[in-house]
Amino acid sequence: MNRAPLIFLGIFLTLAFSWTGIILVNQIGYGSLKPVFNEDEGAAYPLQTPGLAARGKLVYEDLGCIYCHSQQVRRPGYGSDIERGWGERQSVARDYIRESRVLLGTMRTGPDLRNIGARQTDPTWHYLHFYDPQITSNGSIMPPFKFLFETRKIVGQPSPKAIQSKLPEKYQPKPGYEIVPTERGENLVAYLLSLKDTYAYPETKNVYVEPKPEAGKEEKK
Numbered sequence: 001m002n003r004a005p006l007i008f009l010g011i012f013l014t015l016a017f018s019w020t021g022i023i024l025v026n027q028i029g030y031g032s033l034k035p036v037f038n039e040d041e042g043a044a045y046p047l048q049t050p051g052l053a054a055r056g057k058l059v060y061e062d063l064g065c066i067y068c069h070s071q072q073v074r075r076p077g078y079g080s081d082i083e084r085g086w087g088e089r090q091s092v093a094r095d096y097i098r099e100s101r102v103l104l105g106t107m108r109t110g111p112d113l114r115n116i117g118a119r120q121t122d123p124t125w126h127y128l129h130f131y132d133p134q135i136t137s138n139g140s141i142m143p144p145f146k147f148l149f150e151t152r153k154i155v156g157q158p159s160p161k162a163i164q165s166k167l168p169e170k171y172q173p174k175p176g177y178e179i180v181p182t183e184r185g186e187n188l189v190a191y192l193l194s195l196k197d198t199y200a201y202p203e204t205k206n207v208y209v210e211p212k213p214e215a216g217k218e219e220k221k
C-alpha cells in the first residue's frame with residue numbers, strides 16, 4: 001500500500017499547525033500594536049531609544065549582560081518582581097515594539113534591569129559599579145568591567161568625567177593621571193539610564209499594582 005500521500009499530509013498539517021500557532025496567532029495579537037500618544041506630555045510611548053543609548057544597547061549585547069540580567073517584569077503571582085522594586089507594573093508586549101532586538105533574557109543571576117533607569121539614576125553610581133561592583137554592592141558576584149575605563153595623563157584641565165576621586169585608595173592612579181569612562185562605557189550607562197517603563201498604557205491600567213498598605217506596616221516593625 002502506498003502511504004506516501006498520508007505521510008506528506010501529516011507533515012504538512014504538523015508544519016501548518018505550528019506556523020499558525022507560533023507565528024500567525026502572535027502576529028495577529030501583537031503585530032498591530034502601536035505607540036500610545038499622551039496628549040498632556042506630547043509624547044508617544046514607548047519612547048524611541050536616544051542615539052547614545054542605542055549604541056549602548058550594542059555594548060550590552062556585546063558584553064553578554066543578558067546572561068545574568070533579564071528585562072521583563074513578571075506579573076504579580078508569577079514571582080515577586082514588583083515587591084522587589086523591579087518595576088511599578090508588569091511588562092507588556094507594547095513596551096518592546098520599538099526594539100528590533102528584544103533582550104528579555106532567561107537568567108536572573110542579577111536583578112532585572114527593565115527599570116534600572118528609574119531605580120539607579122546617578123551615572124556615577126553605574127561607573128563605580130562597573131569599575132568594581134564591590135565598591136557599590138559589597139559581596140556582589142558581578143564581574144568588574146574595568147576595560148570600560150582608561151587611565152590617562154591629565155593634559156591641561158582634569159576631565160569633568162574623571163571618577164578617581166570617588167574610587168577607593170587601592171585604585172588611585174599615579175599623580176597627574178585620571179580615570180575616565182571610554183566611549184563604550186558612556187554609551188552603556190546612557191542605555192541603562194534609558195531603561196524605564198514608568199508610564200501606563202490602556203492595557204496596563206488593569207494590571208497596575210498599588211503598593212499594599214499592609215506591606216508598609218510590616219516594614220515599620
Ligand code: HEC
Pocket residue numbers: 060063064065066067068069109110111113116119120133137140141142143145188192
Ligand atoms: C555573572 C553574572 C553577571 C554579569 C555577566 C553581569 N551582571 Fe550585573 N549584576 C549581577 C549581580 C549578581 C548583581 C547584583 C549585585 C550588584 O549590584 O552588583 C548585578 C547588578 C547589576 C546592576 C545593579 C542592579 C540594581 O538593581 O541595583 C546593574 C545596573 C548591572 N548589574 C548591569 C550589568 C551590565 C550592564 C552588565 C553587562 C556589561 C552586567 N550587569 C553583567 C550579575 C551579573
